[in-house]
Amino acid sequence: MLRSTLSLGVFSLALPYLSSATPAHDDLLSVFERRGEPPLSTACSSIVNPEQERAREWIISSRNLQNDQLGSLRSGRTIYHHVLRVKEHLKPCGPTLGNCLLPSKSEAQIYIGQSESIFNARLVHDCLTSVPFNPTVASRFLEYYKDTLQFHSTLAYLKTPPITYQQPPVDLIDGLNRIQIAINNGLLANQYEYEVMLQRLIFSAHDSHLNLNAGVLSAFIFGSPWRIVCVSRDGVELPRVYLEAHVQESLRPGASDASPIATIDGRPVIEFLTDYAANNAIGGLEAHSDWNQLMASAAQDIQGGASIFSGAGTFYTADTTTIKLENGTRLDDHWRAIYLNAGDPSPLRTGGDFYNFFVLGYRPTPDQANNASPTEPTETISPTITASLQATQTSWNNPAYPSHPDVFQTDIGTFGGGFLTGYFLPNSSLAVLSIPSFLEIGGAVHTFSKTIAEFLRKAKAVGKTKVLIDLQQNSGGDALLAHDTFKQFFPWTNPYGGSQMRSHETGSPIGQVLTKYWETLPKESDGYLNLVASEWVPKNRFNPVTGRLFGSWEEYFGPYTAHGDGFSAVEQYDFANVFFTTASTGADEYFKVYGTAGRPANVSQPFEANDIVILTDALCASTCSLFVEMMHHDAGVKTVVVGGRPSYGPMQAVGLTRGARSYAVQLDLDSNIAFTQAKLRDQQDPRSTFLPNRTTSNDVLIVAASINLRNQVRKNESTPLQFLYDAADCRIFNTPRTVFNYTTLWQYAADAIWTTPSLCVRGSTGYSSFNTTGPIEPPASLTPKPPEAPFQQGNSPGTIINGIMNPPIPLPPASPIHADVSRRTDAAFEVACDMNRGCPGTAACVLFSEMCIVNPRGHTVQKNSYRCAAQCTTAAGLGWTGCAGGRICVPRKDSATLANAPIVYGYCWPGQEKLCVAGAPAGQGGYAWKKNR
Incomplete structure (x- = not known):
């Protein structure tokens, strides 16, 4: 099977790269003692069992279902409320509270009948801040992570960004050094403080491809008990923030208007939410996209996600929460924590247990599980998953979407493989293609492409003359599906699609070894096919300067200097190579991109560019950003963005990461480093130690981690798209009707472009650019200012x-x-x-x-x-x-x-x-x- 994929979007979780054997606890202690370091018992109040099985495998197996189906646990919009059970889970020890004695799942649930485990946030916070801190383990991980970040493509631009970038600069390597200073000076009280500090540094890169899910922060996410929306009364006035349920109720016949939220936890609502978004939003390129991550969205609901306000926040906020409405109504509740692990947390009785389990990857001692109160195994499957497993499902079970799509992809559903739906609006010239994701595997790759073709064919057949492409909440997926979709709209236009790596000394040996090794393999052998789309084998990629495939690794990797750093040459994909295109998508059969040499176009261009419009909510990332770049910049399609902060002015259509390649650290990078070092050792090459052994140099169990390996760049430009300001042609506000009725939203967006430009937000037009105009800088008087130093919400004992x-x-x-x-x-x-x-x-x-x-x-x-x-x-x-x-x-x-x-x-x-x-x-x-x- 072809395994290599070009997955740009929702970060795909990787199983940790493990050595062939996992040491027993006694062996682990002896490893620390040989290093002259304190054994873990001095840092943890509870010691892991020195016998039994390979404990890390238990954790990995308990998380496999999440890894395969739930996507990135830290991708912001792809957090899933349902935490699935596994049969071999630990039995709960009862409802005793205090320190880390959490209640069992059945006793923890707040929502009756739901499958997730929800705890009082303060209880979880008390537990997490009791987890001890081991400076030796933390320091070793920082060195490991510092080596990892050398492969992240935007280090130099983050340090000194161009003026078009809308977030503050950050020096990631220097940030890691300063965390080490804090460790050296003994300034950290517990593991939670250390992990929060590290995550805040990662978040400051505003790149959802840069992702780390490990340690105690991988155990829970936090959220408010309420869902909120930000809507304008008439689409012209500045929007206000409301409780979603109140706006829904106000739309019923005879109902009174909803009252806006005045304050949250004693602070003005906009001030509170601004700070909350600045702390918890992931990958936002400007304040507007950070803000939209707070809001409830039907496009997110159909994918099983939660907003960062209502259930996908990374950091603890407070114990209780109070909302006051402008009409004087007061609502009180508790902030909540949602448990993400498949096993029951109750056998983890102390902070030391949490450290051993979530940081080091070792299960509690057997007596804890054996003495636990017996319970019935739970195998509840959420309604979303149940629906997705029904092959006959043909529409989204969400009232915002029309109940009967005119075109739909096979097996519609979060885990069923299908995402595409198409609608031909009645009494309108408009056809709508909804693409909430490009993330497909296996046979769904082919049905995705076929559904695009079916939509275009039927839209023309029924006389539709305009097309709106809805990309709300699209966090990416397969790059070649974006190319395939583009070519079906514009079969005779060849988009640029250029990208490049960071070139550095630790990357060079990997490419040299893997390229030479691949050249020795028989064509169509398993090894050949597994590496044909490898990032380290550039011979299947074009050099746009020469118009030919790269002849060697050295030609590709350079370095070529830009912005004070080294980069590879710009690359383009070889669509004529069916082995490359199939391996890149992970398709189960040969996949060929439409309109290329392998699959020539057989129909004329279905619609002109000025008859197409793209709608986003700014939460468009990765492959989605590639698709918008090709459609807008290369083909001239206009864009509309909905939402944003309650202010006038422009807003970017693509507000999340615009990186070209999300690259898994352990599954891909560490595996390739290990293979390279093994080959170099076999050759007695001294370069075999170009990096420390990636397995033995890190003690921390990583659930998932990724970097951005390649930047998207435009023709004749060196600045990555990540750092350019690229405003939508028109920005619109949500209204009470558009936020709950996408048919109304689609027509509203179409009218704003084609018939009623006054629907565009005041001051939002005139800032877009196409391939002939070059980038346009944001207006100084309208562009939001980035926040000041991160706001620490909630108090943590000893936090600094x-x-x-x-x-x-x-x-x-x-x-x-x-x-x-x-x-x-x-x-x-x-x-x-x-x-x-x-x-x-x-x-x-x-x-x-x-x-x-x-x-x-x-x-x-x-x-x-x-x-x-x-x-x-x-x-x-x-x-x-x-x-x-x-x-x-x-x-x-x-x-x-x-x-x-x-x-x-x-x-x-x-x-x-x-x-x-x-x-x-x-x-x-x-x-x-x-x-x-």
Whole structure:
């Protein structure tokens, strides 16, 4: 079977790459002792059993169903509420609370009759913060992960991004070094603090291809008990945030209007949600796409997902939550934690048990399971999965979608393989093709392509003259299916589709060895077919400069310098090679891309570009971004984006990662490194130690991890698409009817493009670009500003997470977003700065907010700018400077106390500054005062 796939989208979970044998606990202790390190018993309050089976296999087997079916547990929009049971699960020990004695699944559930295990978030947080921290294990993992990040393609651009990039810069390698500084100084109280710090660093890359699911954070996700939507009353007024159920109720005949949410947990709703999105959103390229990840969506529901607000948040927020509506209604409940592991958590009695199980991968001792209270094995399957297994299903079981599609892919359903539906709207010239995912395997690859062809044929046959392609919540999938779909719309247009790797010294041996090895294999042998689409065998890819296949690894890998870093040559896929196209998609039979040499086009172009429109909710990632790039930039199709923050102005149609290749760390990268090192050892080549052994250099059980291996780039450009500003042609707001009725939404979006441009949000048009115009920079007055330093929601005993990941161990400020303010604003303060210019000495470039009173009515306008400020702290012995010249050390929000030693972080601010005339509206003056940051 052909195993190699070009899966760009929802990060596919990989089984951990294991050595041939897993050591018993005694062996593990002796390994630590031989290194001169403390045994795990000094870090964990409960020791794993030194006998029995290969315990890691138990965990892996208990998670296999998730790995195969649920997609990435940290992909934001693909978190699934149903956690499936396995027959060989641990028996619960009862409902005893305290420390890590969690209740059994049956006693933990809040929702009667549902299959997931839901706990009170505070109970889980108390457990997680009791998990001990082993600095040796953590330090070894940081070295392993630092080596891994050398293969991530955007390191240089993240460090110094172009002005078109809408998020703050971040130096990932330096961030790992600063986490190590925190470990060396003994500043971490528990494993949870360490993992949160690491995840925040990863999140700061705003790239869902950069993914790590490991440790105690892999056990739970967090969420509110409520689903929310953001809708405009008439599509023109700025939208308000509502409880989804209240808006649904208001649409019933005779019902009163829903009341907007005024506050959440005592804070103004927009302020709270802005901070929440800044902390929990995954892969958002701007504030609008972060915001949309909070909202309920039917396109997400049909894929079994949850919004980051209602059940897919990574970090703990608080114990209780209170929502107040503008009509005075108050709602109180608890934040919730959802258990993701297939086994029951109750035998994990202590923080040490959690460490052994989720960090090291060893099960609890047998006596814990044997003494547990007996329960009946549970094999509940969620309704979504049940429906997906029915081969006769022909439509989505969701009221937002029409109940009877005119075209549908075989086996519609989350795990049934089918995603495509097509609708011919009555009394309209519009045909709608819904593509919520490009992720297919086996025979579904072929039915996907056939369904596209059927849709186009039938749409023409019934006289439809316009087409809308709905890509809401499309997080990617198979790159070649995007190419195939494009070619069916534009059979005679050849899109550029260029991409390139980062070229670095640790990558070169892999390509040299695998390319030479593949050249020795008999054609069509298993080994040949397994490597024909390998990332490290470029001979099946075109060099667009020469128009020929790459002749060698050296021709491909360069390095070729751009933005101060090395990159490979740009590559394009060889669609004429049926072995390559089949292996790339994982199809069960030979797959050929339509409109290429292997499968020539046999019909004329079905629709002109100006008769097609693409609709997104900005939550379009990976292969979805490739498809939009080809349709919009290469073919000239217009785009409409729906939603975003409650502000006017443009919004990007593709708001999530635009990387070209999500690459699994253990299944792909580590396996290829191990194979390369084995070959080099056989040849007695000293390069065999170009990296430490990837199996023995890491003690942590990784459920899943990925990097972005290749960047998408345009013809004659070097900046990755990830860092370009690419606004939609038109932005629309959701209304109470469009958010629950996609037929209405589709027609609304089509009308905004073809008949009623006034439906487009004010100030949102005129910022799109095609292949003849080049990139357009975002408008300075309309583009949201990235948030300041990450907001730590909820309190953790001894937490210093933000203090470490931000100055005085400096990282760029990272988040609340203030609408209608440019990301880079030069304003006089101490010294103006931006993310490229930096500050002198140890000063930090930080976000400074002023409130300008605009005369004569006393109206206030918030002005934000980046300015240099000295850093200060009360902690002794850490070498950070204090304040001089009468300036005051103003504590940051995230200042905290570790044990009994206060560590207060802050910035040195001067006295009250007068006049922000430069930032006030024309002809108006005012006075400003600072807000502490």
